[in-house]
Amino acid sequence: MTLHTIDTGLFKLDGGAMFGVVPKALWQKLNPADQNNMCTWAMRCLLIEDGNRLILIDTGIGDKQDEKFVSHFYLHGDDSLEKSLKSKGFSTSDITDVFLTHLHFDHCGGAIKRQKDKLVPVFENATYWSNTDHWNWAVNPNPREKASFLKENILPIKESGQLKLISPNQKSDSLPFELRFLDGHTEKQMLPQFKYKGRTIVFCADLIPSVHHVRLPYIMAYDMRPLKTLSEKEVLLNEAVENDYILFFEHDPVNQCCTLHRTERGIMPKEIGSLNDFL
Structure with missing residues (x-):
């Protein structure tokens, strides 16, 4: 197995939304906001080369959205999904599996492209992976989350015949990793x-x-169940400390990974760096 970090570009989101109840006086020191209170975030994916399979985890935002949509999120930077894949020696046609952690636009938008008047998969030879519960949640969105689930990113995956749904109650033997299901x-x-x-x-x-x-x-204000996020984080953080896990960050604009340790202030980052720094 070989891992490749895939950078798909940068975008901006409201700092208050990203840091939730944490006061701006604190988070501003960590990720400074611009004059519109917007902070820069990455859309960092991971490519797993495993035998004859190339498994891409998430796809970034893509480039098919209209100018009005793009203006809300200030897409910038020199990286793109295809450019990053090419820098590793791969093309979109080489990808065998696209694993989508969830179907918010900044995680799955790069999975679909416009081809003349049609919406088609970017990865024509890949199986696209989601799960039954999340798929149903995304195609029948609640009003609060509806703006994050864009039909043009989601429905063409199923229409292509390339979608495969995992049951959250069953272990998938078709993927070379374990899955944590979170709500x-x-x-x-x-x-x-x-x-x-x-x-x-x-x-x-x-x-x-x-x-x-x-x-x-x-915890982000975007979260549907913030207290559930709190308990899910606590479980993972304790497990990560005890077993010296490496955490890989999708949205950190600077840092790819960290390890953790216990301090007087609770569990905190220990070592911070690129994925290669830890391996």
């Missing part, structure tokens, strides 16, 4: 957890979007 951020978000070079790596998705969200109260 705080959204219904049945999936976090891949796997062994690599003797270490356990957890792809944190939106449970812990950045190293600055390790501390328990730092």
Whole structure:
């Protein structure tokens, strides 16, 4: 197995939304906001090269949205999904599996592209993975979360015939990692957890979007069930400390990973760096 970090670009989100109840006086020191209270965030994916399979975890926001949509999120940076794949020696046609932690637009938007007047999969040879509970949640969204589930990102996956749904009650033997099913951020978000070079790596998705969200109260206002997120984080953090896990961050604009340790202030980041720094 070989891991490749895939950078798909940067975008901006409201700092208050990203840090929830934490006062701006505190989070401003961690990720400074611009004049519109917007902070920069990454859309960092992970590519797993495992034998004859290339498994991409999440896809970023993509490039098919209109100018009005893009203006809300200030997409910027030199990276893109295809450019990052090419830098690792791969193309979209090489990808065999696309694993979607959940179906919010900044995690699955890059899975679908516009081709003339049609919406088609970017990865024409891949199986797309979601789970039954989250899929049903996304295609019948509640009013609060509806703006994050865009039909143009989701429905074409099923229409292509490339969608495969996992049952949250069953272990999938078709993927080379374990799954943590979580309900705080959204219904049945999936976090891949796997062994690599003797270490356990957890792809944190939106449970812990950045190293600055390790501390328990730092929970996004986007979360549907923040108290559930709190308990889910606590379980993972304690497990990670005891077993020296590496946490991989999807949205941290600077830091890819960290390990953890116990301090007088609770569980905190220990070592922070790129994935290669730990392996």
